[in-house]
Every structure is written in structure tokens, then in C-alpha cells.
Amino acid sequence: MSSVHDWEAPNPVKTNRSGLIGKAVDRYEGPLKVTGTAPYAYEVEPPSPAAYGVLVTSTVARGRIVAADTAAAEAAPGVLLVWTPFTVPAQAERPAVTDFWSASADPALEDDRVRYFGQAVGLVVADTLENATAAAKLVAFSYEQEPAQLVFDQHLGEARDPPGESDVRVGDFEAAFAAAPVTLEGTWKTPLQNHCQMEPCATTAWWEGDKLTVHTSVQMVRRTQQGLALTLQIPKENVRLLTRYIGGGFGGKGSSYEDLTLAALAARALDRPVKIALTRQQMMTVTIHRPATVMDVKLGATPDGRLTAMSLITTTHCNRRGTFTEHASNFARSLYAAPNRLTGHRLVKLDLPHAGAMRAPGEASGMLSLEVAMDELAEKLGMDPIQLRILNEPEVDPETGKPFSIRQLVRCMKEGAQLFGWDRRLPTPGQVRDGRWLVGFGMAAAIRGNFLLPARCSFFVDAEGVITVRQGMTDIGTGTYTVLAQIAAETLGVPLGAVRVEIGDSELPPAPGSGGQFGAATAGSAALDAGMNLRKAIAELAVADAGSPLFGGRPDQVTFQDGVVAIENRSERLGDLIRRAAPDGLTAQGEIRPAADARNWSQHTYGAHFCEVGVDPVTGETRMRRMLGVFAAGRILNWKTARSQLTGGMIWGVASALTEGNAIDPRYGSLINQDLASYLVPVQADIGELDAIMLDEVDDKANPMGIKGVGELGISGAGAAVANAIYNACGVRVRDYPITPDKLLAGLMAKGM
Amino acid sequence: MKAFTYERAQSAEAAVKAATATPAAKFIAGGTNLLDLMKLEIEQPQHLIDVGRLPMAAVEDTADGGLKIGAMASNSHAAADPRVRQRYPLLSEAIVAGGSPQLRNKASVGGNLMQRTRCAYFYDTSKPCNKRQPGAGCAALEGLNRNAAIFGASHACIATHPSDMAVALAALDARVETLSPTGQARSFPILELHRLPAERPEMDTHLVPGELITAVVLPPPPKGAQVYRKVRDRASYAGGLASIAVAGPNVALGMVAHKPWRAVDAEAALAAGATPAEAMARELDGASSAGRNDFKIALVARLGAAALAEAKGERT
Numbered sequence A: 001m002s003s004v005h006d007w008e009a010p011n012p013v014k015t016n017r018s019g020l021i022g023k024a025v026d027r028y029e030g031p032l033k034v035t036g037t038a039p040y041a042y043e044v045e046p047p048s049p050a051a052y053g054v055l056v057t058s059t060v061a062r063g064r065i066v067a068a069d070t071a072a073a074e075a076a077p078g079v080l081l082v083w084t085p086f087t088v089p090a091q092a093e094r095p096a097v098t099d100f101w102s103a104s105a106d107p108a109l110e111d112d113r114v115r116y117f118g119q120a121v122g123l124v125v126a127d128t129l130e131n132a133t134a135a136a137k138l139v140a141f142s143y144e145q146e147p148a149q150l151v152f153d154q155h156l157g158e159a160r161d162p163p164g165e166s167d168v169r170v171g172d173f174e175a176a177f178a179a180a181p182v183t184l185e186g187t188w189k190t191p192l193q194n195h196c197q198m199e200p201c202a203t204t205a206w207w208e209g210d211k212l213t214v215h216t217s218v219q220m221v222r223r224t225q226q227g228l229a230l231t232l233q234i235p236k237e238n239v240r241l242l243t244r245y246i247g248g249g250f251g252g253k254g255s256s257y258e259d260l261t262l263a264a265l266a267a268r269a270l271d272r273p274v275k276i277a278l279t280r281q282q283m284m285t286v287t288i289h290r291p292a293t294v295m296d297v298k299l300g301a302t303p304d305g306r307l308t309a310m311s312l313i314t315t316t317h318c319n320r321r322g323t324f325t326e327h328a329s330n331f332a333r334s335l336y337a338a339p340n341r342l343t344g345h346r347l348v349k350l351d352l353p354h355a356g357a358m359r360a361p362g363e364a365s366g367m368l369s370l371e372v373a374m375d376e377l378a379e380k381l382g383m384d385p386i387q388l389r390i391l392n393e394p395e396v397d398p399e400t401g402k403p404f405s406i407r408q409l410v411r412c413m414k415e416g417a418q419l420f421g422w423d424r425r426l427p428t429p430g431q432v433r434d435g436r437w438l439v440g441f442g443m444a445a446a447i448r449g450n451f452l453l454p455a456r457c458s459f460f461v462d463a464e465g466v467i468t469v470r471q472g473m474t475d476i477g478t479g480t481y482t483v484l485a486q487i488a489a490e491t492l493g494v495p496l497g498a499v500r501v502e503i504g505d506s507e508l509p510p511a512p513g514s515g516g517q518f519g520a521a522t523a524g525s526a527a528l529d530a531g532m533n534l535r536k537a538i539a540e541l542a543v544a545d546a547g548s549p550l551f552g553g554r555p556d557q558v559t560f561q562d563g564v565v566a567i568e569n570r571s572e573r574l575g576d577l578i579r580r581a582a583p584d585g586l587t588a589q590g591e592i593r594p595a596a597d598a599r600n601w602s603q604h605t606y607g608a609h610f611c612e613v614g615v616d617p618v619t620g621e622t623r624m625r626r627m628l629g630v631f632a633a634g635r636i637l638n639w640k641t642a643r644s645q646l647t648g649g650m651i652w653g654v655a656s657a658l659t660e661g662n663a664i665d666p667r668y669g670s671l672i673n674q675d676l677a678s679y680l681v682p683v684q685a686d687i688g689e690l691d692a693i694m695l696d697e698v699d700d701k702a703n704p705m706g707i708k709g710v711g712e713l714g715i716s717g718a719g720a721a722v723a724n725a726i727y728n729a730c731g732v733r734v735r736d737y738p739i740t741p742d743k744l745l746a747g748l749m750a751k752g753m
Numbered sequence B: 001m002k003a004f005t006y007e008r009a010q011s012a013e014a015a016v017k018a019a020t021a022t023p024a025a026k027f028i029a030g031g032t033n034l035l036d037l038m039k040l041e042i043e044q045p046q047h048l049i050d051v052g053r054l055p056m057a058a059v060e061d062t063a064d065g066g067l068k069i070g071a072m073a074s075n076s077h078a079a080a081d082p083r084v085r086q087r088y089p090l091l092s093e094a095i096v097a098g099g100s101p102q103l104r105n106k107a108s109v110g111g112n113l114m115q116r117t118r119c120a121y122f123y124d125t126s127k128p129c130n131k132r133q134p135g136a137g138c139a140a141l142e143g144l145n146r147n148a149a150i151f152g153a154s155h156a157c158i159a160t161h162p163s164d165m166a167v168a169l170a171a172l173d174a175r176v177e178t179l180s181p182t183g184q185a186r187s188f189p190i191l192e193l194h195r196l197p198a199e200r201p202e203m204d205t206h207l208v209p210g211e212l213i214t215a216v217v218l219p220p221p222p223k224g225a226q227v228y229r230k231v232r233d234r235a236s237y238a239g240g241l242a243s244i245a246v247a248g249p250n251v252a253l254g255m256v257a258h259k260p261w262r263a264v265d266a267e268a269a270l271a272a273g274a275t276p277a278e279a280m281a282r283e284l285d286g287a288s289s290a291g292r293n294d295f296k297i298a299l300v301a302r303l304g305a306a307a308l309a310e311a312k313g314e315r316t
Ligand SMILES: Cc1cc2nc3c(=O)[nH]c(=O)nc-3n(C[C@H](O)[C@H](O)[C@H](O)COP(=O)(O)OP(=O)(O)OC[C@H]3O[C@@H](n4cnc5c(N)ncnc54)[C@H](O)[C@@H]3O)c2cc1C
Pocket: A677, B026, B027, B028, B029, B030, B031, B032, B033, B034, B035, B036, B051, B071, B075, B097, B098, B099, B100, B103, B106, B107, B108, B109, B110, B111, B112, B113, B114, B115, B116, B162, B163, B164, B165, B211, B212, B213, B214, B237, B238, B239, B240
């Protein structure tokens, strides 16, 4: 079995001789994307003209479809096919139990049950998108409605422990909280959120004989491909799934939806390529969302600010049929020292669309409670919030007692405070005015777990000395293409221009895909291994080739730099060697697995957010003016793409604090915000000065490169810094996110402002 | 979207003629509102008459020292005109407070006035909406009605008119010029363009079918300061929760009614010497809310008092 100690040896990424690792390299696929020539799934040209499918969705929240009238739709211009649960071709049955990491059948239009408003219940395929859209409106369903549970707040009493989970206790929380000289207690609420990826879920599918090709927009290649094969009951070798360019995933494309299954089925039925994309409105319900939470926080402390008791209990919801739990309490298990601790989750079953993973599941919601509670506690204690956090900095993981692999949270807070000018913050709210704005500062800590999953990769060098990286990995806009190219170039000592990256294809060596901020570490480590193996193969080739100046040398003495292989002053170009000695090129495989002892360490990424807001005390409007994040997330592979991930996350945090969320109409079970004009993500004008700084760090317990993820760290805690800044600006706490003008106004008025 | 036919109008006269000659015809200018509604089948015209390229995009001085803005002028063009910015800064600010630069580049002045409500239930075709389908009922009445009207609503509809520009025009006593289907030119005060919902919320305006807006005419600006303020959930590209336009003695409120709302009670109170806060309180005597929009009454009181104070040169 492997150990993290196997990763201590030097390797080209660590040595970074060419300096490519960490460099702010432009995106590998950037030119294609900005010139509109990167074909996204819906834009891929199939071998013959496609037909276009449009989904029909349910208009009740719970019940049974008793009849479907498709006559008008079938008679409409251009219509080729109309399916309902009564007419859809047979597919495999959904297994009773599924787990996220293994593929399982996901039949579309599987039965006559309606489980939520906006569920896919029909499909219309026509010769054009317009005809299909028009005809989809003509499919009429009759429902036998059943009473639905729709309002989260009204069903909190039915909350249960999520399946297989129970609370985690350390010490005696209740006794310690009761005895604590200073306590802070509160309930925070976050709303349901939608991913709102720019690119909707979409599929282009066609068959050649019994072989199916699908171009689709998903984060996980292999699992989706195998799931589709299971659904269609065909051998998985007969399904090729490609997902080359993805316009945002954020967890929402960790699963696939009816567009995939139905495009494949319809293409088979029509013997013609079929394209299906979800509409923006359908994206809100047919896919998953981040569920609402109610979070109860209790903190007990000594008068000098030492936490003696800490509790965070999160109640959240999922569809009656699902099991997904928003683990918003998990992060609190490793964040602050407190001898008596209680954390856990409760789940309410509702007749709403499926809850699921969304960027930093858990932390993104959870830190909006505890990190504000810490701010409130600091005020109660008369302490600076950074001081309070430093005072409660744990030596080892406060729940498990395991050592931290590395933890630079305090450094993030201290450096951030200095760079931001935290010393200019006045602890008493409402003291600073700039024109009509009251100005305040807030800060919050950030923590997000780090993970490594099994992955493979292959490297190929051709007779031109060009390296091709091949991996069934995805780039959801994060920079995967680019960092894989950097790792390959650095490992083989070739310029970036001599690297090609092929990802997003089920025929390539499997990688788990993008999610949980494990992508770069997982895919990259497998790539490094493939690169090392290719180095070895090239070195052996060179020293065994009589025509090479390196002939007769020792393979372990061969160096790779600037496209040249050398042993001391004997050298030749990599391309020359391959052309002569292996004209068909050389391939090497690589692999990474989590180390057997990886769990002996508590491993996370950390950060600190600092925010300045303005609050208009007349209208309750809040505007973010300035924000800084300082992060410690292992070695950074690409300064530019990493920074972009972090600032993107911070922006989302600002949105969670100020604008973002959906609401359920309690009468229908539908969502009120169904497009991007009403579901408010930030626009440019909402984001003032924004910067993210990455501390030098190497986490040698993480993987052979010492890197970690950054994709989810930036959002974690960011919204709490905004909320704390709002309080510092105007003296009002709103514990029900987002903090919109109407809510803040109520608080301002209650204060007589 | 339903299939439709299309023609590009060669003249205003031809446009109105075509509008009456063809059943279920509609004008299209920038298309920024109409096309969204057509995609959702909220609007289902069978024929589109493109008026966007008619030569009515100029901003011209009028003899009395006012300005005439052609109905086809883009929102961006109108807002950027130096005369507008100098003499009617309120109008420029109001236009720029709406939508995004892309929308304003495409949107016309006429289309802006004729844009339809942003009521969420109007957009959700699975819900009853009297404006979309007369007699169907109103889902907003008992629903998530955070954006609903506080003035002049009816039991049939509580939607608001979302235009920013129209609020400024209302405070500036602008007039609307039209060409009717019979070829008749009309001119009337902007406050007579939009109507209150009463029993017929499907009708947004008093225009007759096929009547084309050709221009908006501004009289010389009233004496006194001009202020436009809009409260919104995000800093740009968001419909307002409420807005106010102050032009000298004139006060108009936005996003609070089915039409731009001229605050005549507040104006009268101000003229009689009331403080801004007192004047707003007087205006809001006539306000009523529907649940989720209760906050709007307090918001408008505070926003109005602050904007009126700002116009008087007081610090807010
Ligand atoms: C996401 C989004 C956000 C927005 N936010 C705001 C905002 O904050 N504030 C704001 O004020 N507006 C906002 N708008 C609305 C925008 O201002 C309008 O869409 C635009 O002004 C409409 O102009 P248009 O020329 O594109 O009209 P079109 O879409 O072409 O037409 C709209 C309607 O007007 C009719 N029409 C057009 N021209 C004439 C004419 N000359 N005579 C008679 N009828 C005519 C058409 O038949 C149609 O019914 C927003 C729009 C969007 C899509």
C-alpha cells in the first residue's frame, strides 16, 4: 500500500526548472472560446442534419399523470416524435439505492409519477428548434394531484437524521454551553440556490449502427457514459461520451439529466442525430439546486475569549425520493478549538426538485452562519474578530485529534489584515460615512476540505517531439486544459507550445472529473505520473539507441530541458530522438491513488476574507466596495487560473450575502425566479475592487505535487465577511440570507434609523 | 415561439396601415422585450412590422426650447445626447438606470414606453394571469408579490410598469406623439399613455390597436433641481423596487403602479410648505400593499424624502 511519504521525492513539478509551474499562463483553449470556435455540446456538428428535441415539464408538484394528449403536438408542423411516460421506449429500471460515485441507470420519463413542479414529463422532437418549442406547448397532461410538502419552514418538525448519519459529539456540549460565562446563540437561514451555468445542459447524440456517440455537458465523463449504457441496456463499449468544452458546471453537471438519455433514445428511434438543450427555465427545476438551510449555532466562551462549547446543527431538504444532504455543519468540525462540540444535520423530505452539490457544498452555506456568529461573539467579548479566531486556533484537528497536514489560517488572517488595512476598522458600527453611504469592514475565515481520487492518464510523444496528454477529465472553465499542459511541459522539459491536451472523452484513460475542488490535484497527479513514466521510456530509448549521443549512458542521468534530452553535454532534440528511434511515437501510462495513510492527517485549504461595504441607510441597499481574500491552498499550478477560481468564488459569496436565492411559491411548488433577469447573480457593477492573494505553500501530504484545490475555497466564508461588514457599517444583523434592501430596511427602521 | 411573418415598414404611414390590415400584427423595434415574450408565447403575434429602422431616431430642438426625441432613438442615444444631459439630466440618469448597456443600445424610446410588466406570474405561463389571459385570475394577488404596486392596483392586477425612462418623462411633463391607424397624428401628455389596470389589466395603455408612437416631446425643463433615484437589489441590470424622479416642483414615482405615478398629493403638499417627509407621507396616504411588498411603502417614504431633500440641496 502506498503512503504519503512516497510523495516526498523530488519531481519535475516540485523542481520547476523551467518555471512553468505557478506561472500565469493563458488558457490553453482561451482563443477558441473567445472566438466562438470551441464547439460546446449543442454546437457540435453531427454527421448528418440533426432533429431538435424540447422537453415538456410538469405543472403540478405531486401526483400522477392520468392522461397525455399528444394529438395536437403530433400534428404540429415539423414534428417527428412525441413521447410521454406512456410512450417512451423501455429503459433499465432505476435501482432502489444509488451512490454518487458509481454509475447507475437513470431512465427518463420513467413512470407516471410527478415528484416536483417542473419535472420532465414529455419530449417533442421536430425538424427545427422553433417547431419543437411550439409543439411542446401543445402537449396536454391531466394530473391527479396529491397534497405536496412544499414549504421548508413548515416541515422543520419532520426533520430526521440523514440516512446513516448521526451527530458528532466531543466532550459534553450541553453542560459546557450551560456553564459558559459568555454565550452566543442564533439561527441563520439560507435560501435555495440555482447553479445558473451560462451553458445549459445540452446533448447532441447520434448512432452509427449499434454505436452511440454523445456530446454532452457534464462534469464526470466515465460515470455518465457508463450510466447511459446501463440506462439504454447496451454494452458500455458501444457508448462514446464526449464533453470537450463546458460552460460552467459548479456541481450542477455532476449528474446528467433527461437531455442526455432522451437525445440518445430519440436519435435511435428516428435514425437521425438529435439535439436537446434545457431552457433556462428548465435548468431551474430539471437539474439540481443547493437546498435551503436553517442553521442553529451555539457558542460558549470564557470572558477572555476561549471557546468552551460549540455547536452547529443544520437542517436542510431534499426531494422525497432523494438522500442528498447539504453538509453545512461539516466544516465546523475542523475550524476552531473548543473542547465540547456538537455538529450534525437534519433532513426534511419535500416535493421540490432534487437537491444536490453546488460549488463548495456544505461550506458555502455553513460558513454564512458560524463565521457571523464568531463576529457577534467577538463583539460581545469586546474583542477583535481576528483576535478571537487566533485565540481559538487549534493545534490539532479539534474533533479527531489528527495533525493538520499544514494549516496557515492565522497567517492568512494576519497578512490579509495588513494588506486590507483592517486596523482602520472602527469596532462600533455606524461610525463611517461616505456621502449617502455608511461604510463598514468585515472579515471571515475560509476553510474547505482537500481531496484526492483515483485517476489515470496517458502521455504520448510523437516524432515532432510534441507531447499529447490524454485523460477522460473535464474542464468546466476552471483551467484543467491549461494546468495539464503546464505539468506536461514542465515534466518533459518541452515548451508549452509542444503540448497538446485531449480531455473530455470516455475513450481516454479515466479520471473522476471536476468537482469537490479535487480536479487539478487528481488529474494533475495522474498526469505527472504518466509524464514520469514517459521520461523513463524516453531515457531508456535514448541510451539504448546507437544513433543517439546519449547512447550508453545511464537512463537516470538523462535530463529534459527546452525540448532537448541530455546527459551532461551530450544532447539531442527530443523530436530527433523519437523520429529516429521510435518513429511511431512512445506512449506511457500514469496513475494516482489516494495514499493508504492519507486519512492520518486533517487536510484542508484555508483563507481569510476581508470586505468593505457601503450601506444606504435610507434604502437598505448594500454595495460591495472592496474585497480581499488571502488563501493558503498548497502549491499553485497557474497563478492566473487559480486566482480566477478564487475571485469567482468570492463573487459568488458576495451574491449569497446580497442578492442570490430562489423562493418557492407555496401554492404551486414552482420557483419564482426562472431566468437571469430575476435570479440575481452579480453583474460587474456589483463588484468593486477585488483581489485574491495566494500564500506560498506546499502540502506534502496532499499528493506528489503538493498542490491542493482552489475551486471551492473562494466562496467559503466570503458571504460572511460581507454580512459582518454590513453590521459594521450600519449596526444591523440580518440572519436570513440574502440581505436584500427590504430586510435591511426593516432592521434599520427597528433601530430608529 | 409560434411561427410568424415579418415585414420591414418603409414609412410610419405604411406601418400603421399594415398593423390594421394584418390580423394579430405587432410592431417590433429593438425587440428586447417583445422577442423574450414571444419565445415564452406570452405574446403570439402572427405578423411583425419592423419599425426599428424608420427615420425617427433623431433628437431635435423644438421652437419653445424643448426637445423632441424620435421614438426609434435608442435608449443609449437618447441618454447620451448632450442636450438631454445638460437640460434633462434626470432623463439621462433614468435611462442609464435601466437594463444593461447591451439592452440600451438595442432598445428604442418607443419600445421602452411600451415594455410590459416584469410581474413574475405574467412570465410564468403555467400560472393564472389576467394580463396575459383575461379572466384567468391573478396569481400575484396571494403570491410572491414583492414587486407589486402600492398605488392604483385593482383586484384584477397588481403589476407595476417597470420603465425607468417613463418615470423621468412623467416628472418632466413630456408629451407623446403618435400616428393612429387612420393616419391621424396625436399628441398627449405621457400620463395619459399608460392606464391603471382596473378590470382590464390586459390593456397597458390607452393607445388604439395599430397606433404607433413617433416621438416624445419635452417642454423646456422646469425650474429647479432634477434628481433620479432608483432602489434595486443589484447595482445594475435589475428592475427597480422603487424609483423617484424630481424635476423642480414635479415628482413622479416608479415601479409602484401600473403606470409611472405622478405624486400629485406630494407636490401639492410641497407647494403648501410641507417638508419632504410630510409630503411623502401625504402621498402614501393613498398607498396599499399586497403582502410581500409591504416594505415598499416605507421604502418610498424614505426614498422620496431623501430625494426631495437632495433636490432642495439638503444633505441626505
Ligand atoms: C433583462 C432586462 C432588464 C431590463 N431592465 C430594465 C430596467 O431596469 N428599466 C427599464 O426601464 N427597462 C428595463 N428593461 C426593458 C427595456 O428597457 C425594454 O425591453 C426596451 O426598452 C424595449 O424597447 P424595444 O425597442 O426593444 O422594444 P420591443 O421589444 O421591440 O417592443 C416592445 C413593445 O413595444 C411595442 N412598440 C415598440 N415600438 C413601438 C412604437 N414606436 N409604437 C408603439 N408600440 C411600439 C412593441 O410592439 C412591443 O409590444 C429590461 C429588459 C430586459 C430584457
